[in-house]
Amino acid sequence: EAQVTQNPRYLITVTGKKLTVTCSQNMNHEYMSWYRQDPGLGLRQIYYSMNVEVTDKGDVPEGYKVSRKEKRNFPLILESPSPNQTSLYFCASSGYTSTDTQYFGPGTRLTVL
Amino acid sequence: DAKTTQPNSMESNEEEPVHLPCNHSTISGTDYIHWYRQLPSQGPEYVIHGLTSNVNNRMASLAIAEDRKSSTLILHRATLRDAAVYYCILPFYNQGGKLIFGQGTELSVKP
Numbered sequence: 001e002a003q004v005t006q007n008p009r010y011l012i013t014v015t016g017k018k019l020t021v022t023c024s025q026n027m028n029h030e031y032m033s034w035y036r037q038d039p040g041l042g043l044r045q046i047y048y049s050m051n052v053e054v055t056d057k058g059d060v061p062e063g064y065k066v067s068r069k070e071k072r073n074f075p076l077i078l079e080s081p082s083p084n085q086t087s088l089y090f091c092a093s094s095g096y097t098s099t100d101t102q103y104f105g106p107g108t109r110l111t112v113l
Numbered sequence: 114d115a116k117t118t119q120p121n122s123m124e125s126n127e128e129e130p131v132h133l134p135c136n137h138s139t140i141s142g143t144d145y146i147h148w149y150r151q152l153p154s155q156g157p158e159y160v161i162h163g164l165t166s167n168v169n170n171r172m173a174s175l176a177i178a179e180d181r182k183s184s185t186l187i188l189h190r191a192t193l194r195d196a197a198v199y200y201c202i203l204p205f206y207n208q209g210g211k212l213i214f215g216q217g218t219e220l221s222v223k224p
Binding site: 004042043044045090092098099101102103104105106107 | 143144145147149154155156157158159162198200204214216217
Protein backbone atom coordinates (compact mmCIF):
# COMPACT_ATOMS: atom_id res chain seq x y z
CA GLU A 1 0.00 0.00 0.00
CA ALA A 2 1.32 3.43 -0.99
CA GLN A 3 1.77 5.49 2.13
CA VAL A 4 3.61 8.17 4.01
CA THR A 5 4.28 7.37 7.64
CA GLN A 6 5.20 9.74 10.43
CA ASN A 7 6.40 9.08 13.95
CA PRO A 8 5.52 9.89 16.57
CA ARG A 9 1.88 10.80 16.03
CA TYR A 10 1.72 12.72 19.28
CA LEU A 11 4.53 14.29 21.26
CA ILE A 12 4.65 16.50 24.34
CA THR A 13 8.05 17.92 25.18
CA VAL A 14 9.70 20.81 26.97
CA THR A 15 11.44 23.91 25.67
CA GLY A 16 14.97 23.27 24.48
CA LYS A 17 14.89 19.50 24.32
CA LYS A 18 15.98 18.39 20.86
CA LEU A 19 13.55 16.19 18.99
CA THR A 20 13.17 14.50 15.63
CA VAL A 21 9.98 13.65 13.78
CA THR A 22 10.53 10.92 11.24
CA CYS A 23 8.89 10.68 7.84
CA SER A 24 9.11 7.78 5.45
CA GLN A 25 7.50 7.01 2.09
CA ASN A 26 7.37 3.74 0.16
CA MET A 27 6.62 5.12 -3.31
CA ASN A 28 10.16 5.98 -4.45
CA HIS A 29 9.16 9.63 -4.69
CA GLU A 30 11.81 12.25 -5.35
CA TYR A 31 9.94 15.15 -3.78
CA MET A 32 9.27 15.38 -0.05
CA SER A 33 8.22 18.25 2.15
CA TRP A 34 7.15 19.26 5.64
CA TYR A 35 4.23 21.48 6.58
CA ARG A 36 2.90 22.88 9.77
CA GLN A 37 -0.72 23.69 10.33
CA ASP A 38 -2.00 26.21 12.86
CA PRO A 39 -5.56 27.38 13.48
CA GLY A 40 -6.56 30.07 11.02
CA LEU A 41 -3.29 29.86 9.08
CA GLY A 42 -3.81 26.84 6.86
CA LEU A 43 -0.87 24.73 5.71
CA ARG A 44 2.53 26.39 5.57
CA GLN A 45 5.55 24.75 4.06
CA ILE A 46 8.61 24.45 6.30
CA TYR A 47 11.18 22.71 4.10
CA TYR A 48 11.15 20.67 0.96
CA SER A 49 13.53 18.33 -0.82
CA MET A 50 13.64 17.64 -4.52
CA ASN A 51 16.02 14.70 -4.20
CA VAL A 52 18.63 13.09 -1.98
CA GLU A 53 20.97 15.68 -0.48
CA VAL A 54 18.90 18.53 -1.98
CA THR A 55 16.83 20.56 0.47
CA ASP A 56 15.46 24.09 0.48
CA LYS A 57 13.50 26.42 2.68
CA GLY A 58 9.77 26.82 2.46
CA ASP A 59 7.76 29.64 3.97
CA VAL A 60 8.50 29.09 7.67
CA PRO A 61 11.91 27.39 8.06
CA GLU A 62 13.11 29.20 11.20
CA GLY A 63 13.82 26.84 14.09
CA TYR A 64 13.78 23.69 11.95
CA LYS A 65 16.32 21.51 10.21
CA VAL A 66 15.88 18.67 7.75
CA SER A 67 18.07 16.11 6.08
CA ARG A 68 17.64 13.85 3.06
CA LYS A 69 20.29 11.16 3.20
CA GLU A 70 18.05 8.48 1.72
CA LYS A 71 15.29 8.84 -0.82
CA ARG A 72 12.59 7.35 1.37
CA ASN A 73 13.28 9.33 4.58
CA PHE A 74 12.96 13.02 5.37
CA PRO A 75 13.23 13.70 9.11
CA LEU A 76 12.29 17.03 10.66
CA ILE A 77 14.62 18.16 13.43
CA LEU A 78 13.88 20.74 16.11
CA GLU A 79 17.24 21.48 17.75
CA SER A 80 15.79 23.66 20.50
CA PRO A 81 12.00 23.57 20.44
CA SER A 82 10.04 26.54 21.67
CA PRO A 83 6.34 26.90 22.55
CA ASN A 84 5.63 28.70 19.25
CA GLN A 85 6.47 25.45 17.48
CA THR A 86 3.48 23.79 19.06
CA SER A 87 1.57 22.75 15.97
CA LEU A 88 0.28 19.95 13.77
CA TYR A 89 2.94 18.75 11.34
CA PHE A 90 2.46 16.92 8.05
CA CYS A 91 4.98 15.24 5.82
CA ALA A 92 4.22 14.81 2.13
CA SER A 93 5.78 13.18 -0.91
CA SER A 94 5.19 13.07 -4.64
CA GLY A 95 6.74 12.36 -7.98
CA TYR A 96 8.68 14.82 -10.03
CA THR A 97 6.15 16.34 -12.42
CA SER A 98 3.34 18.81 -12.07
CA THR A 99 0.76 16.10 -12.74
CA ASP A 100 1.92 13.98 -9.80
CA THR A 101 -0.30 14.08 -6.73
CA GLN A 102 0.94 14.70 -3.23
CA TYR A 103 0.58 12.01 -0.60
CA PHE A 104 0.33 13.28 2.95
CA GLY A 105 1.16 11.53 6.18
CA PRO A 106 -1.33 11.27 9.04
CA GLY A 107 0.18 14.15 10.98
CA THR A 108 2.20 14.65 14.17
CA ARG A 109 0.69 16.75 16.91
CA LEU A 110 3.52 18.44 18.81
CA THR A 111 3.15 20.34 22.08
CA VAL A 112 6.13 22.24 23.45
CA LEU A 113 5.73 23.32 27.07
CA ASP B 114 4.71 35.09 -5.92
CA ALA B 115 2.05 33.12 -7.67
CA LYS B 116 -0.89 32.76 -5.30
CA THR B 117 -4.36 31.31 -5.11
CA THR B 118 -7.33 32.98 -3.50
CA GLN B 119 -10.36 31.14 -2.13
CA PRO B 120 -13.33 32.12 0.03
CA ASN B 121 -12.78 31.26 3.67
CA SER B 122 -16.00 29.30 4.06
CA MET B 123 -19.05 28.04 2.23
CA GLU B 124 -22.20 26.22 3.21
CA SER B 125 -24.21 23.64 1.35
CA ASN B 126 -27.21 21.45 1.91
CA GLU B 127 -26.85 17.72 1.66
CA GLU B 128 -27.43 16.29 -1.82
CA GLU B 129 -27.15 19.68 -3.49
CA PRO B 130 -24.32 20.68 -5.84
CA VAL B 131 -21.47 22.78 -4.50
CA HIS B 132 -19.23 25.09 -6.51
CA LEU B 133 -15.95 25.99 -4.82
CA PRO B 134 -14.09 28.84 -6.59
CA CYS B 135 -10.38 29.58 -6.77
CA ASN B 136 -8.55 32.50 -8.34
CA HIS B 137 -4.98 32.03 -9.61
CA SER B 138 -4.39 35.03 -11.82
CA THR B 139 -0.59 34.62 -12.01
CA ILE B 140 -0.49 30.95 -12.97
CA SER B 141 1.99 30.18 -15.72
CA GLY B 142 0.93 28.69 -19.01
CA THR B 143 1.85 25.04 -18.54
CA ASP B 144 1.13 24.61 -14.84
CA TYR B 145 -1.57 22.28 -13.62
CA ILE B 146 -4.17 23.20 -11.01
CA HIS B 147 -4.65 20.71 -8.21
CA TRP B 148 -7.36 20.46 -5.59
CA TYR B 149 -6.97 18.76 -2.25
CA ARG B 150 -9.23 18.42 0.72
CA GLN B 151 -8.60 17.89 4.39
CA LEU B 152 -11.11 16.06 6.50
CA PRO B 153 -11.12 16.76 10.24
CA SER B 154 -8.10 15.29 12.03
CA GLN B 155 -6.57 13.94 8.83
CA GLY B 156 -3.86 14.89 6.37
CA PRO B 157 -4.86 16.48 3.05
CA GLU B 158 -5.89 14.13 0.27
CA TYR B 159 -5.90 14.57 -3.48
CA VAL B 160 -9.21 15.37 -5.18
CA ILE B 161 -8.57 16.30 -8.81
CA HIS B 162 -6.26 18.21 -11.14
CA GLY B 163 -6.42 19.74 -14.61
CA LEU B 164 -4.65 21.94 -17.14
CA THR B 165 -7.09 23.62 -19.52
CA SER B 166 -10.21 21.62 -20.17
CA ASN B 167 -12.75 20.42 -17.66
CA VAL B 168 -11.99 17.23 -15.79
CA ASN B 169 -14.17 14.66 -14.06
CA ASN B 170 -13.44 11.83 -11.67
CA ARG B 171 -15.41 9.83 -9.16
CA MET B 172 -15.00 12.47 -6.47
CA ALA B 173 -15.61 15.74 -8.28
CA SER B 174 -15.42 17.82 -11.45
CA LEU B 175 -13.03 20.65 -12.19
CA ALA B 176 -14.01 23.55 -14.41
CA ILE B 177 -11.13 25.75 -15.57
CA ALA B 178 -11.73 29.19 -17.01
CA GLU B 179 -10.66 29.78 -20.57
CA ASP B 180 -8.00 32.28 -19.49
CA ARG B 181 -6.90 29.86 -16.70
CA LYS B 182 -7.02 32.60 -14.11
CA SER B 183 -9.64 30.82 -12.10
CA SER B 184 -11.11 27.38 -11.56
CA THR B 185 -14.10 25.83 -9.81
CA LEU B 186 -14.31 22.54 -8.01
CA ILE B 187 -17.75 21.01 -8.35
CA LEU B 188 -19.20 18.46 -5.98
CA HIS B 189 -22.31 17.27 -7.76
CA ARG B 190 -24.18 16.03 -4.70
CA ALA B 191 -22.70 17.06 -1.39
CA THR B 192 -22.76 14.54 1.42
CA LEU B 193 -22.01 15.02 5.11
CA ARG B 194 -18.69 13.28 4.49
CA ASP B 195 -17.69 16.07 2.11
CA ALA B 196 -17.46 18.54 4.99
CA ALA B 197 -13.79 19.50 4.87
CA VAL B 198 -11.34 22.25 4.02
CA TYR B 199 -10.72 22.37 0.27
CA TYR B 200 -7.41 23.67 -1.02
CA CYS B 201 -6.66 24.93 -4.48
CA ILE B 202 -2.93 24.38 -5.05
CA LEU B 203 -0.57 25.30 -7.82
CA PRO B 204 1.76 22.48 -8.79
CA PHE B 205 5.30 22.31 -7.58
CA TYR B 206 8.18 23.44 -9.69
CA ASN B 207 6.51 26.76 -9.56
CA GLN B 208 9.20 29.00 -8.12
CA GLY B 209 11.84 26.36 -7.78
CA GLY B 210 9.83 23.63 -6.16
CA LYS B 211 7.86 25.69 -3.69
CA LEU B 212 4.30 24.50 -3.24
CA ILE B 213 1.68 27.17 -2.83
CA PHE B 214 -1.49 26.36 -0.98
CA GLY B 215 -4.47 28.64 -1.10
CA GLN B 216 -6.11 29.74 2.11
CA GLY B 217 -8.55 26.92 1.78
CA THR B 218 -12.33 26.96 1.85
CA GLU B 219 -14.05 25.34 4.80
CA LEU B 220 -17.14 23.61 3.46
CA SER B 221 -19.93 22.78 5.86
CA VAL B 222 -22.77 20.52 4.75
CA LYS B 223 -26.16 20.69 6.41
CA PRO B 224 -28.38 17.61 6.59
